[in-house]
Amino acid sequence: MSIEIAGVGKRFGDFVALDDVSVSIPTGQLTALLGPSGGGKSTLLRIIAGLESADTGTVQIEGTDATKLPPQKRNVGFVFQHYAVFKHMSVAKNVAFGLEIRAPGKARVPLTAQRRDDRTRIQKRVEELLDLVHLSQFADRLPAQLSGGQRQRMALARALAVEPTVLLLDEPFGALDAKVRKELRDWLRRLHDEVHVTTVFVTHDQEEALEVADEIVVINEGRVEQVGTPDELYDEPANDFVMGFLGE
Ligand code: ADP
Ligand code: MG
Numbered sequence: 001m002s003i004e005i006a007g008v009g010k011r012f013g014d015f016v017a018l019d020d021v022s023v024s025i026p027t028g029q030l031t032a033l034l035g036p037s038g039g040g041k042s043t044l045l046r047i048i049a050g051l052e053s054a055d056t057g058t059v060q061i062e063g064t065d066a067t068k069l070p071p072q073k074r075n076v077g078f079v080f081q082h083y084a085v086f087k088h089m090s091v092a093k094n095v096a097f098g099l100e101i102r103a104p105g106k107a108r109v110p111l112t113a114q115r116r117d118d119r120t121r122i123q124k125r126v127e128e129l130l131d132l133v134h135l136s137q138f139a140d141r142l143p144a145q146l147s148g149g150q151r152q153r154m155a156l157a158r159a160l161a162v163e164p165t166v167l168l169l170d171e172p173f174g175a176l177d178a179k180v181r182k183e184l185r186d187w188l189r190r191l192h193d194e195v196h197v198t199t200v201f202v203t204h205d206q207e208e209a210l211e212v213a214d215e216i217v218v219i220n221e222g223r224v225e226q227v228g229t230p231d232e233l234y235d236e237p238a239n240d241f242v243m244g245f246l247g248e
Helices: 041-049 089-100 113-132 148-160 177-197 207-214 230-235 240-247
Strands: 002-012 015-026 030-034 056-061 076-078 166-170 200-203 215-220 223-228
Touching: 002 041, 002 200, 015 041, 015 056, 015 200, 015 215, 015 223, 030 041, 030 177, 030 207, 041 056, 041 076, 041 200, 041 223, 041 240, 076 148, 089 113, 089 148, 113 148, 113 177, 148 177, 177 200, 177 207, 207 230, 207 240, 215 230, 215 240, 223 230, 223 240, 230 240
Parallel strands: 030 200, 030 215, 076 166, 166 200
Antiparallel strands: 002 015, 002 056, 215 223
């Protein structure tokens, strides 16, 4: 199983952002979309998420044609560089958000036994998630009381809350300083080894991709230049672009 992207094209006016992109992303893998700024990485990620529609081509997620499915039906978790957090809600409430809206019998239902069971289940899940991202002791704080790195870990917990089929990260550590970036990079690797969710993350940072990813998709000017493991990219760059880019 996998994410199968076949013949995906996307234009913005006359500008070709993605040109016939086909790539297969295996299940359970940590995959990086790597390339220079403006190359089409975010556009491709947004098309996988259903936040943007492709002009041509198809996206299959685990054997289901997702091409026309809205984001909420794709079961994807998403983390952006500047993650939208609910500032007035505690860390625990932020993580619970996706679970609350998914819980059956949500609004205007009296506090029945069923509803109490849902509450208990959600609380337990939030505790597990906060434990997973090592934020248990911060459950009752507000996001503003967390460091930038801790906030992105909270964002990851929130994205994982609904047990997504695919976790999509767009430059998740881009806004953080170098030391924290490095910490979170190692930390994402460890988290992935624990939960094994199919993960696609966008980065323009060669070192980040080479150190963290199982496999790298190099994207430039809307085209896939190469797909390979970090070793393969190093040992056998497909072309001058890849060689030059990795050498930077
Ligand atoms: P990357 O994430 O690799 O930096 P993007 O996918 O964000 O690249 O963008 C690829 C190109 O498409 C860029 O030149 C960008 O300006 C353009 N683009 C992206 N989204 C839009 C949009 N909504 N309208 C017009 N142009 C866009
Ligand atoms: Mg981008």
